[in-house]
Amino acid sequence: xxxxxxxxxxxxxxxxxxxxxxxxxxxxxxxxxxxxxxxxxxxxxxxxxxxxxxxxxxxxxxxxxxxxxxxxxxxxxxxxxxxxxxxxxxxxxxxxxxxxxxxxxxxxxxxxxxxxxxxxxxxxxxxxxxxxxxxxxxxxxxxxxxxxxxxxxxxxxxxxxxxxxxxxxxxxxxxxxxxxxxxxxxxxxxxxxxxxxxxxxxxxxxxxxxxxxxxxx
Numbered sequence: 001x002x003x004x005x006x007x008x009x010x011x012x013x014x015x016x017x018x019x020x021x022x023x024x025x026x027x028x029x030x031x032x033x034x035x036x037x038x039x040x041x042x043x044x045x046x047x048x049x050x051x052x053x054x055x056x057x058x059x060x061x062x063x064x065x066x067x068x069x070x071x072x073x074x075x076x077x078x079x080x081x082x083x084x085x086x087x088x089x090x091x092x093x094x095x096x097x098x099x100x101x102x103x104x105x106x107x108x109x110x111x112x113x114x115x116x117x118x119x120x121x122x123x124x125x126x127x128x129x130x131x132x133x134x135x136x137x138x139x140x141x142x143x144x145x146x147x148x149x150x151x152x153x154x155x156x157x158x159x160x161x162x163x164x165x166x167x168x169x170x171x172x173x174x175x176x177x178x179x180x181x182x183x184x185x186x187x188x189x190x191x192x193x194x195x196x197x198x199x200x201x202x203x204x205x206x207x208x209x210x211x212x213x214x215x216x217x
Contacts, residue, residue, distance in 0.1 A: 018208045027078070033211065067154050083100040
């Protein structure tokens with residue numbers, strides 16, 4: 001089978017088992033665990049704010065004072081949400097940099113439904129090789145094909161903000177990786193993720209828990 005088809009199914013499977021908490025309670029719990037993981041992974045002093053839940057919307061704030069960056073998420077559901085990036089230098093008001101916004105009322109390419117219509121997912125996932133998973137993890141989290149660099153006021157070319165990521169949990173997770181200032185830690189995290197998803201897919205596990213996904217490398 002064509003490598004691109006295998007990797008397309010694998011891409012969808014990684015998102016399904018790792019980044020799709022279903023209920024509002026599970027989503028809030030995922031974001032809570034996410035915030036807790038940043039303190040050790042980034043080696044920062046900030047304690048995470050607890051996510052809030054009001055009028056069926058989840059909101060959360062994450063601070064990274066070492067690079068003067070905050071980002072806030074507001075999520076009505078997994079298909080309607082935005083992440084706001086704010087520059088937050090000491091003794092100055094927040095300056096909004098940009099907003100990553102997802103609105104499901106507009107058409108997007110239906111990759112999953114087309115794959116299911118024309119191909120057989122079980123057969124495709126049966127034929128995966130480790131290099132397929134490496135390619136998917138790199139393109140999804142470590143070095144997205146389409147991405148933006150922050151040139152100012154934060155100058156770090158190693159930060160790659162992926163474009164077109166509509167899943168809010170995947171977007172947050174990829175920020176966790178991209179904003180980590182330690183190259184050796186990012187490399188260990190990449191290896192951990194490959195092993196974690198490889199084992200989970202081969203064992204045909206239904207989900208990876210937030211504790212497993214957000215563990216330290």
